[in-house]
Amino acid sequence: MSADRKPTSDNSESAAIGRRIRLQRERKGLTQLKLAVLTGLTPVTIWRLESGFYSDQQVSTLRTIANALEITVGMLTDPEPNGEPAGKAAS
Numbered sequence: 083m084s085a086d087r088k089p090t091s092d093n094s095e096s097a098a099i100g101r102r103i104r105l106q107r108e109r110k111g112l113t114q115l116k117l118a119v120l121t122g123l124t125p126v127t128i129w130r131l132e133s134g135f136y137s138d139q140q141v142s143t144l145r146t147i148a149n150a151l152e153i154t155v156g157m158l159t160d161p162e163p164n165g166e167p168a169g170k171a172a173s
Contacts (some may be wrong), residue, residue, distance in 0.1 A: 094134060096134050096136055096139060097133075097134030097137075098161060099131070099134075099136045099139055099144070100131050100133055100136075101117075101131040101132075101134075102157065102158045102159075102161075103131055103132050103147060103151075103158060104132040106151045106153055106157065106158070107128075107132075107151060110149075110151055110152070113144060114128045114132070117147070117150060117151070120150040121146045121147055121150045122146070123143070123146070123147075130142055131143075131147075141155070144158050144159065151161055163168075
């Protein structure tokens with residue numbers, strides 16, 4: 083994948099969910115590879131989700147990731163639990 087590719091849309095919901103996945107993964111001290119092993123997803127899929135390259139995350143995929151991170155799906159989809167205001171991108 084070329085380095086000049088951008089997420090599906092700036093400040094999109096998928097990019098926000100990706101930031102939350104990354105935040106929760108890092109809070110657990112996991113690498114993308116370790117999360118991939120825990121979820122059965124590929125490392126590329128984890129990277130794409132975290133980078134906002136997937137615009138249509140399936141609930142089943144988010145549930146799988148949430149289970150591996152020992153959090154609720156809502157912590158990935160709701161902006162408030164992680165201190166990220168609704169409609170505002172994290173820096």
